[in-house]
Amino acid sequence: MVDMRGVNTWQDELASLAENSGFQYTGEPISKMAAPPPILASTRMMESETETESLKEQVTGFLKSWGEMLVDLGKGCKDIVTQSNLVSEDSFIVQKLGKPMAKASGRLKYLNEFLPEDRDPAIAWPVILFVLLLALAAISGNSTNNSLVSSVKKMRVHPPSATRILLPDGRHMAYLEQGVPSDRARFSVIAPHSFLSSRLAGIPGVKTSLLEEFGVRLVSYDLPGFGESDPHTRRNLNSSAMDMLHLADSIGILGKFWVLGYSSGSMHSWAALRYIPDRIAGAAMFAPMINPYEPSMTKEEMRRTWDQWSSRRKLLYFLARKFPKFLPYFYHRSFLSGNHGRIDKWMSQSLEKKDEILIEGPMFEEFWHRDVEESVRLGIAKPFTEEAVLQVSNWGFSLADLNVQRKCLRNGILLWLRSMYSQEECEWAGFLGPIHIWQGMDDQAVPSSMTDYITRVLPRAIWHKLPNEGHFSYYFFCEECHRQIFSTLFGDALGPLNKMAEIDETSYEAVAEEASSITGSARK
Structure with missing residues (x-):
């Protein structure tokens, strides 16, 4: 047999012919080859690069042509203005605006010093203004987009649900009752609300079981123009006290009642102590607000008060005092x-x-949203403006007027002589009941310097200092705090009255003893 090892097969011959072509035959069908030849791959890459470059050239050419069109348009407008004599000395525009523009240009001429020396101000300033307008447009666009992206909760308008009374002047007042009914109440408490609040506030988070445990009937009401109460265009603190008195009479409070004031709502409680002291059993104040422009405050008290507030809040107080519109x-x-x-x-x-x-919790957020929705029910700013103006205006009285003092009728020489030898023409004025004040020492909304002033002019006021407490933390949604408050005001929890005719003697026993002791000491 002939040895065939040295003879090349036809596969070897074919491979030798195509060794530099990039192809290699492996014996498999051509249709099953996984990758394209390198020559074809490189050809496709060149084609894609050519297409990308051509797109750039097209965009560049479009921008160049657009710029040339704008230049031609500007030149055409310039020629039109020049030929129409709009900027000539005899034109109407130059006669009316020439002198003011020249004066303004003269005053702003110093700004040219900030430009580079090789720049023409006539060209540089229009470019700067154009860029500024573009920047402002971009900022406004971004702010609009951000506001659209962020979820904003809308206020709801709730159907009317309040119980209302008719006041003597024809207005309606809305109120809310909590706790025990009127015929079983040992203590009646009336609470005017603060700014941007409503009758729904009362004592935020107070338990009905706690009110029943102490036999408390809590009544809160909407100030004029807030919630479902009708506005009162000529209201003041005297009329506010009268509204509270009419409310007490209308809902069956026959004897004395307690007033509760929180934050800016305290000024209505102060007014009740001043104008209807005979109907007030006592007062409970929480972070009580006073007039920040009170002239009897010392410089140190004034400084410590205003230093705690933000610039915006100071501005709002200033506007309320000077420019309420x-x-x-x-x-x-x-x-x-x-x-x-x-x-x-x-x-x-x-x-x-x-x-x-506290305010970041879901419980407070739910309460706050519902309370604000009720407060702004009418959707008008006038009641809030009136409330802000009342806060910073002359109240018509001073807190020092609440001190117990002997007041004699001395209108005339004969009455004065009679008062010198007789006690019949003299009477005791001021508020005889107890005044309790709870103040958070870390409160920045109503600084403790205000309570320093109150206790200075009202030495009889009992100040409960609350370390590490702020403006909301002690008064809102704190069951233990509410229990401490009721225990301080009313003593032991005796529950509601068992009989309609039962008279609560314990509620006024301490008040009567204190009043008698003050009267006796004053006479001495």
Whole structure:
């Protein structure tokens, strides 16, 4: 047999012919080859690069042509203005605007010093203004997009649900009762609400079981123009006290009642102590607000008070005192905008750590949203403006007037001589009942310096200092705090009355003893 090892097969011959072509035959069908030849792959890459470059050239050419068209348009407009004599000395525009523009240009000429020396101001300033307009447009566009992305909770309008009484002047007042019914109440408490609040506030988070345990009937009401109460265009603190008195008579409070004031709502409680002291059994104040412009405050008290507030809040107080017509602008951009927001931003106040934790909780948020929705039910700024003006205006009385003092009728020489030898023409004025004040020492909304002033002019007031507490943390949603408050005011929890005719003697026993002791000491 002939040895065939040295003879090349036809496969080897074919491989030798195509060794530099990039192909290699492996014996498999050509249709099953996984990758394209390198030559074809490189050809495709070149084609894609050519297409990309051509697109860039097209965009560049379009921008160049667009720029040339704008230049030609500008030249055409310039020629039209020149030929129409719009900028000549005899034209109407130059005669009316020439001198003011020349004067303004002369005053702003110093700005040219900030430009590079090789730049023509006539060209540089239009470019700067154009770029500024573009930047402002971009910023406004971004802010609009952000506002659309962020979820904003809208305020709801709830159907009327309040119980209302008719006042002597024809207005209606809405109120809310909590606790025990009138025929079983040992203690009746009336609570006017603070700014941007409503009758729904009362004592936020107080348990009905706790009110029943102490036999308390808690009544809160809407101030004029708030919630479902009718507005009162000529209201003041005297009329506020009269409204409270009419409410007490209308709902069957025959004897004395306690007043509860929180924050800015305290001024209505102070007014009740001043104008209807005979009907008030006692007062409970929580972070009580006074007039920040009170002239009898010392410089140190004034400084410590104003240093705690933000610039925006100082501005709102200034506007309320000097230019109240500007307040609706701020109100319509915050709580009258129809959207919900944070309480600290709307009230322009800083909060301490405990308050921050409280307002971020779901319980407070639910209460706050519902209370604000009820407060702004009418959707008008006038009641809020009136409330802000009342806060910073002359109240018509001073807190020092609440001190117990002997007042004699001395209108005339004969009455004066009679008062010198007789006690019949003299009477005791002021408020005889107890005044309790709870103040958070870390409160930045109502600084403790205000309570320093109150206790200085009202030495009989009992001050309960609350270390590490803020503006909301002690008064809102704290069952243990509420129990301590009721125990301080009313003593032991005796529950509601068992009989309708039973008279609560314990509620006024301490008041009577204190009043008699004060009267006896004053006579001595």
